[in-house]
Amino acid sequence: MSLRRDAARQRNIGIAALLVATVIFILPFLYIFFMAVKTKQEAALFLFDWPDQWQFWQNLTDVVKTRNYMLLLAYFNSTVITVGAVTLLVIFGAMVGYVLQRRPSGWNKLIYACILIGLMVPPAVVPTIWVLQGLGLFKTLHGMVLIQVAYGLAFSVLLYRSFIATIPRDLDEAAIIDGARPWQVFFRVILPLLKPVTVTLIVVQSITIFNDFTNPLYYLPGKENVTVQLTLFNFQSQFQSQFNLLFMNILLVTIPPLLVFVFFNRQIVAGMTAGAVKG
């Protein structure tokens, strides 16, 4: 009796929640899609309705061609920055996490203090530009890569440190007895074992860096350095009368995270909830 009542309750609440979630969370995305395929005149009305005329391909090619294929350059730049920064974050983060977990010493306090600072302190923008200029890294892609590494390190180290704690020390010791040098122990034995957490880190940091707007805005000005998020910002003023193209661009920058989400759902959840249980 009560079981059947419970089942009905779970169904009713589920259906109600689905309706509310559709209005609040799904309709805005549907709106982006409809706006992206409409004609210029129809999109300017801002209405949420079925497009009278579908011009998906034309809008797509129009937005790609805008300002001499700026969007393609932006995808290239964003990819270079993301791949470069995430690679370094994996290697550097794992190396620090490894020493931090395996070798207790007075230095660890200093490292933890740096992690806390890295997670909490807002970057000092203009002084950073000053340092970048001094090093000849301002307005360069590799400068941007290093900035993303500096800002992402704290999170990477924490994630690796807690995972390395679950790998038995016997493995390191066996390799050392076999005559392996420290860097061989790390790169040949430990790093391959970190694969699950590495995948998590790659997914979470890629999305963060790909979506980053503020840092390229400050450290990577110039139209040859444009990144994907900045095209959106640039087109916002240019497409005042062409909302269909603006929304096509939004659609295009939303697709990569959507694909990553579909394929790496589990890793994203693991990365985002790291530390939630232990506090």
Added chain:
Amino acid sequence: MKRKSAYPYWFVLPAAVVFVTLFLVPTVASFWFSLTRWDLFEAEFIGLENYRQFFREPFLIQGLFNTLIYAFVTSGAKTVLGLLLAVLLTGGIWFQGFLRSVVFFPVLVSTIGVGITFAALMHPTRGVINLGLAQIGIDGPAWLSDPTLALYSVALIDIWKGVGLATLIYIAGLAAISPDYYEASRIDGATRWQQFWRVTVPLVRPATVTVVTLSLISGLRSFDVIWATTRGGPGFSSDVLASVIYKQYQAGFYGLSTAGNVILFLLIALIILPMTWWFNKREIDL
């Protein structure tokens, strides 16, 4: 003879070089440059003049208060809604897995894209939200173009985009609570309401600490959503510290911009450090 450690300190070196050069050095330098009139090449020491100017200009002070309002509103809403959604989405209702994905997906989407979309949806006369409200007889407000409401409208967009992360963290926290507590309290005759307050809320505390800390820090530093929707306007009504820093930088007032940075840093430290200390102290009492 002392054996060399298998965990050499040079492993830390590459990370340390990048972090120190591009994070610590600018942070330390910001304290000095905030005391100067500065054009990136020459810095002239002017004492506390930048700070004095900061607290003299009404719109800069407003930016400071807006930052606090924005951070507490978004953080509070994400914490409360996140917990309620997590309880709802762990109760075994229909479509549970799908609903979790739907609530979480906006976290991964470009903030600028979300900002532009909501700026269109919140258009005072043509926007879908107000047209929808008109259908049920409500006269919708001007959202982003009403100076008294703009900051809260932006906060609403931020909550929409960020509540999924809070929910996800709470779901992980709830999963760590042993079902025995619910079983025992049920046998003792506790209602669902009592279970929520006496079992769930106290035991999900580690997740609460994470959600509150993360959302407060990101709320205090928030820039993207505001810049994509109102750019601090109308007037200066939705300016926060991060947008003031950017505006002063654009205007070429590098010293003043850096003073804003230092103020933001101190504000975060003054809120987060005592809070962390208080959370840790309570942990020992339990």
